[in-house]
Amino acid sequence: MEKESFVKRYGLLIGTGLAVGAAAVLLTYLGNPDNMGFCIACFLRDIAGALNLQRAGFDAEVGTGIVQYIRPEIIGLVLGSTAIAFARKEFRPKGGSSPMLRFMIAVFVMIGALVFLGCPLRMVIRIGGGDGNALVGLAGFVIGILIGIQFLTRGFSLRRAHPQSMAEGLAFPVLMLGLLGLLLAAPDFIFFSAKGPGSQAAPVLAALLVALIIGVLAQRSRLCMVGGIRDAVLFRDFRLISAFAAIILAVLIGNLALQKFTPGFTDQPIAHTEWLWNLLGMVLVGWGSVLLGGCPLRQLILAGEGNTDSAVTVTGFIVGAAISHNFGLASSGAGIGTGPVAAAVAAGFVVLAVISVTNMQKLEG
């Protein structure tokens, strides 16, 4: 048996991780909110806002909420994946693996992410920025993944996907092109925050280009935050988790170089210190993401490859973000939301438990 060399085994993933970390620091330097160079949950939430599905923190004086913007990073990640998938003949429209269940899981993953204030990628970026609350989130994330794995090893599956038409597979990438058009044309009916995190953004072209590159790398390397911990536990395979570590390392070095590394729990950028909710929010994210087969970033990349189940999942994220903000479930720097956060998180656990238990089956070859 040929032994895979270290570089062959880990090179692309560690390289991708370092690139993602560097990109996150760069995009923050260019204008994105602190510790939010890349955050799939936050950016999908901003897109929900731009489409007026939520207008959190609405200020009548300026006429916008605080988290409304069509983030070109999302568009770039998807289209980068689509481009490289076509180039390598890996673009294969498929779907039909319990799309409605995926949609529901995605809604609660997003609610959990916005209770914590970040997707797994931003959690890692926050850790690299010195935010101790993100370590609490990581603990929750690991717990959630371990719960999900219990069901995976007992035969949990959302069932088979089937080939779909090219039109079905291309719908989501084309939707991204449409969003890009709306971003560039900036018509009056699209909302761009005049203040708050939604108003802090890297230049469109820079963000788009960086995201296209990361999209290509993420598609090639199969980068996934959930997969890292999952595969390490399930198969003693440490490839994906090496990228996870590389992101933290690159962000840490970048923040140190820019003198933005501020270790601690209080006064962290766009974060709160309510540890129980940071923990529980990420348990939801970890568990839900294992059921979905990948973290929010991975869902974007898969949607770019023509996976329509992932496209439905991303749509669920956007709806989840709108629900989070419209019902006061999303946290802010001041703490958790003013709405029924406990009830929503509890409902999320019930939904994930029911879906987990009712979809265990004998996986017949």
Place this chain on the structure above:
Amino acid sequence: MVDARGYSCPTPVIMVQKAVRDGAPATLEVAVDNQCSVENVTRFARNAGYQVQVSDLAGDFKLTLTK
């Protein structure tokens, strides 16, 4: 043959892991429908001491695992 077509990872790897654990067969055929699963099953199989050959299966992939 372990037919993991339509499943996304890690399910195909779990199916192969189970087949290997249950019977430790000298040869095992696995069908998957995406490149990511080809890579993941190949890696798992090599670590379990198998050699892997990939061939076309009506547009999908057939992996032949041999000890």
